[in-house]
Amino acid sequence: MQMQIDRTGGQIAMSGEFTFTDHIPFKQMVTEILAAPGKAVVIDVSKLDFIDSAGLGMLLLARDEAKKSHRELILRRPSGQVKRMFAVTKFNTLFKVEE
């Protein structure tokens, strides 16, 4: 999984496959972006090809962290397998998802 962070825009763009091995860099990114001032945090997942249950778990952690800092977490444009996973686990109702 690759990540690009835009601190001022409060946005993380992810690409590739989001699995258990990514938990440390992902956690660092979330901490970093929540440290920067702003309202919503957007995770752009449009270029994410694959997510497993560990990846979903990390999104839940990010959502929890965001809530603690009174920020909203938005998932942007999921597609393919990621979109299907969000649908089957109803994550699309748990998170604000922007199409």
Added chain:
Amino acid sequence: MSPVMSTVETTVDDRVVPEGLTDARILIADDDPLCRRLVAGVLRAQKFTNIAFAEGGLSAVEQVRRFRPDLLLLDMQMPDMSGLEVCRQIRAQPDFADAPILVQTATVDRKRMGELFAAGASDFLSKPINPSELIARVVVHLDRWNSLRALRDYRERISGELEAARRMQVELLPDPITLQWAARTADLRIASYNRSSSELGGDLWGMLPINNGAFGIFLADFTGHGINAALNTFRLHALIHEYKGLHDDPGALLSMLNERLVRLLRVGQFATFMYVVVDHRAGVLKCASAGAPPAILIQGANGRARLCDSSGFPLGVERGVRYRTSRRKFPVGSLLLLFSDGLSEFPDATGGRVGDDGLKAALDACGPALTPQEVIQRLCATAGMSDSCPLPDDTTIVCLDRRAMPRSRGQSASGHGSSDRAASQPAANSSHGGR
């Protein structure tokens, strides 16, 4: 004969030998009695007390066996056996394969040194002996040896405990007799596959007898794998059996399990869960799902495989979720496949994944002559999964088969025995059934 220590240093090293090291067993092998005494003297001055001696090469090999030293100080030139040969022989003993051997030599010849290390020497000390150097090297090597042994002991202990835990986890799975009984009562066949990516896994499946031959089958998959996920499977197993009254009501069971797990699991942990009650008399399935991969169902002898909607919040994520029970027909001739995402998301040699649709297509290609066990083998092969390949994720497959059973007719109680389910053991299949 080796040169005797020519100078006795009077400057004593200020460093104190760490306490844990002074009781180390040290063997001094030298044919020269004066040398032995001098080296022993230096060691004793640093409070090493557990010292033994060998007067030659043969006696050194013998003493290693008997005294079992933690460190050997070995003179290179001894009349009966060269230090090189002593090294080789000692290294051939499994117990002494890694223990430190410090060779004392007067000649510092690069080629000779190379041979020495190749024969298994850990380090060398040049003669005449410098006491500070002797102590420093002895301490370094004893320290290293102690750490290595401690790590090894730790590893042995942990792997023993993991093995015990693995056996306990295997015991959580349905026992063959109960499965056999359920399959025969319901006049169908059940086959299963369960393999973890490491000693312990985060998958769990089970069979819950209800009444009149009806039974429930559940398949759970906790986030992640390894010990954490495995401990959660024990929790879940206990919870499921706590709510026996709900075993006939999938939606209610899931709602209750969710309420309990939401309070038990940390944020980010959850379980996908599929529960199906099989009522063969009514020819009906009652299902509820918490974000599990879709079950694949073939309805009736002429049916085509289709994916059953399995959407729902995974267990342990949100409070107050009400899970719904859906009913599906399950007449004679039907087949139901439940699986964890370890199968559909297994990356094959090219990194491709078979996916839910790929499994559906593979199931359609399985003729009715295949036993459920063979169906599972086909699906694993389609996913690119072999019995010996390592699994990146825990994998569970359960196949319930009500199709015609030409092959099992005439066989008494068909079915292979239940087999072990460790990651290291390829055979993870079991099948039960009758007619």
